[in-house]
Amino acid sequence: MTxxxxxxxxxxxxRRDVLGLAAWTMGAAGAGLAAWPFIAxxxxxAEARALATIDVDLTxxxxxxxITVVWRxxxxxxxxxxxxxxxxxxxxxxxxxxxxxPDDTRVRRAQWLVVLGVxxxxxxxxxxxxDGEPRGDYGGWFCxxxxxxxxxxxxxxxxxxxxxxxxxxxxxxxxxxxxxG
Amino acid sequence: xxxxxxxxxxLGWIDRRWPIISFLRGELVDYPQPRNLNYxxxxxxLSGTALLVLIVxxxxxxxxxxxxxxxxFASVQRIVRDVPYGxxxxxxxxxxxxxxxxxxxxxxFRGLYYGSYKAPREVLWSLGVALLALMIPTAFMGYVLPWGxxxxxxxxxxxxxxxxxPVVGEDVVAYIRGxxxxxxPTLARFYALHFFLPFVIAAVAAxxxxxxxxxxxxxxxxxxxxxxxxxxxxxxxxxxxxxxxLAGFLLVLAGFVFFAPDLLTPAENFQPADPLSxxxxxxxxxxxxxxxxxxxxxxxxxxxxxxxxxxxLVLFAMPWLDRSPVRSARFRPIYRVLFWILVADxxxxxxxxxxxxEGVPLLLARIGTAYYFAHFLVLVPAIAVFERPRALxxxxxxxxxxxxxxRRRRSHA
Numbered sequence: 265m266t267x268x269x270x271x272x273x274x275x276x277x278x279r280r281d282v283l284g285l286a287a288w289t290m291g292a293a294g295a296g297l298a299a300w301p302f303i304a305x306x307x308x309x310a311e312a313r314a315l316a317t318i319d320v321d322l323t324x325x326x327x328x329x330x331i332t333v334v335w336r337x338x339x340x341x342x343x344x345x346x347x348x349x350x351x352x353x354x355x356x357x358x359x360x361x362x363x364x365x366p367d368d369t370r371v372r373r374a375q376w377l378v379v380l381g382v383x384x385x386x387x388x389x390x391x392x393x394x395d396g397e398p399r400g401d402y403g404g405w406f407c408x409x410x411x412x413x414x415x416x417x418x419x420x421x422x423x424x425x426x427x428x429x430x431x432x433x434x435x436x437x438x439x440x441x442x443x444x445g
Numbered sequence: 446x447x448x449x450x451x452x453x454x455x456l457g458w459i460d461r462r463w464p465i466i467s468f469l470r471g472e473l474v475d476y477p478q479p480r481n482l483n484y485x486x487x488x489x490x491l492s493g494t495a496l497l498v499l500i501v502x503x504x505x506x507x508x509x510x511x512x513x514x515x516x517x518f519a520s521v522q523r524i525v526r527d528v529p530y531g532x533x534x535x536x537x538x539x540x541x542x543x544x545x546x547x548x549x550x551x552x553x554f555r556g557l558y559y560g561s562y563k564a565p566r567e568v569l570w571s572l573g574v575a576l577l578a579l580m581i582p583t584a585f586m587g588y589v590l591p592w593g594x595x596x597x598x599x600x601x602x603x604x605x606x607x608x609x610x611p612v613v614g615e616d617v618v619a620y621i622r623g624x625x626x627x628x629x630p631t632l633a634r635f636y637a638l639h640f641f642l643p644f645v646i647a648a649v650a651a652x653x654x655x656x657x658x659x660x661x662x663x664x665x666x667x668x669x670x671x672x673x674x675x676x677x678x679x680x681x682x683x684x685x686x687x688x689x690x691l692a693g694f695l696l697v698l699a700g701f702v703f704f705a706p707d708l709l710t711p712a713e714n715f716q717p718a719d720p721l722s723x724x725x726x727x728x729x730x731x732x733x734x735x736x737x738x739x740x741x742x743x744x745x746x747x748x749x750x751x752x753x754x755x756x757x758l759v760l761f762a763m764p765w766l767d768r769s770p771v772r773s774a775r776f777r778p779i780y781r782v783l784f785w786i787l788v789a790d791x792x793x794x795x796x797x798x799x800x801x802x803e804g805v806p807l808l809l810a811r812i813g814t815a816y817y818f819a820h821f822l823v824l825v826p827a828i829a830v831f832e833r834p835r836a837l838x839x840x841x842x843x844x845x846x847x848x849x850x851x852r853r854r855r856s857h858a
Contacts, residue, residue: 301529301530302505305505305508305528307529309509310528311523324788
């Protein structure tokens with residue numbers, strides 16, 4: 265008996281289905297692989313990734329001073345805290361905090377506080393880094409946009425901010441060099 | 446609409462309101478194709494695919510490119526060095542443009558060989574020549590965007606051609622450049638047009654396919670389809686034939702992109718544009734070389750430019766220059782020889798285009814240019830009168846049966 269191979273019959277249907285499925289699977293895999301570099305090209309470029317980690321020289325920053333550095337396009341506040349500020353931050357009872365977080369989990373070395381200087385509420389840059397700027401009612405920073413107050417550990421104490429100031433990943437290479445990112 | 450009730454469920458519901466499924470089935474699945482189409486008929490599909498690759502890769506390049514004379518060069522360097530996979534996307538765009546011309550030229554020569562320009566496909570052919578005419582300025586303006594030395598001086602040389610126009614030429618060229626020399630305004634407008642024209646090309650390509658589907662494909666025998674024995678449905682046979690052609694095309698494209706990414710970038714274009722220093726030899730991309738040779742061949746500026754434009758324009762007239770009633774060169778012994786001489790002539794012109802305009806190359810460019818126009822304006826009309834075509838087969842299916850029978854006789858002997 266001869267059959268016409270161009271016609272789909274009950275005998276060759278499973279074979280046809282396998283071939284069809286294999287062809288579509290290969291096509292979909294190829295399309296997915298071809299799309300990958302185009303989607304990846306939308307991500308941060310090498311020049312942005314190169315700045316994802318920065319070194320900060322801390323030697324000129326005396327106790328009680330604060331500096332602002334730019335990391336991934338955002339201001340990072342680095343404060344060289346005094347003994348009084350450290351003990352004030354550690355004396356607060358956790359139940360008094362809207363977003364309870366002990367100070368020692370927010371710093372790597374007690375005298376250096378490193379936080380993002382952007383209000384978690386709606387992204388304004390906070391006041392309190394420079395002399396003469398309001399530090400708010402809790403000795404840290406104040407958001408002039410919507411009135412959030414932050415303490416010596418960068419924790420929200422009053423106002424609409426939903427969380428404490430984020431601590432960027434950081435570490436000390438040596439006593440005088442901070443690595444952020 | 447006869448297909449409408451074949452689709453059930455949600456797609457059927459949509460199809461009864463907007464018959465897109467029936468349309469696609471009619472044009473891509475059930476569409477009757479002459480059963481004897483060979484792989485040369487896949488190059489139209491490949492041209493469309495190349496255009497799609499160019500538009501997609503071009504949109505992604507546009508997201509990273511800066512169309513300003515001070516930043517363009519650096520932004521292209523950033524694309525290939527810093528943008529993730531930019532090293533892949535930029536050469537992909539450049540080589541897809543090069544292969545777009547390659548497949549379109551093959552597609553055009555296929556039309557010339559098999560007489561696809563003849564009645565009733567004159568409008569289909571003209572739309573195709575219009576596509577070629579649109580591709581050339583689009584590719585040229587894209588070449589200017591990296592703002593290297595070759596980009597800059599190509600822009601200067603090409604825009605200077607307009608000065609050949611009597612009386613108003615000098616003034617017009619300032620409007621084309623947006624200044625007295627090629628500069629930032631030129632770059633900005635070339636960028637805008639390079640982004641815009643591909644969508645015009647896509648629209649004309651749609652009209653080209655529409656005209657094709659109105660008249661249906663020619664075939665290697667060049668004879669009309671007579672009945673259902675001469676045709677088979679487009680799917681699955683020709684979809685698979687086209688997919689295999691596509692696989693070969695992508696293999697060649699990937700070969701260039703991965704193994705010779707900078708092949709299309711002359712050394713001069715790795716230097717930023719310098720308006721005070723011209724490279725020693727300005728050479729266009731390979732696909733424009735024959736036209737460039739014609740420009741250099743003719744010592745009178747205005748005539749050289751007329752020849753370049755005429756080389757494209759003469760193709761529009763092909764359906765009326767060739768009065769032979771036989772389409773396919775298979776049955777035209779003289780035309781077939783002339784066709785291959787024309788192909789060789791274009792290769793000769795391309796070679797002459799790479800050489801300085803002096804000595805033997807200049808002579809070759811002049812001979813090549815003269816022959817090119819003689820082919821279309823003298824030889825093709827003349828042989829239509831003298832040539833004795835071979836006998837045409839009764840029908841496509843009869844020709845196939847005849848070939849099978851002769852093959853069987855040979856295997857028995």
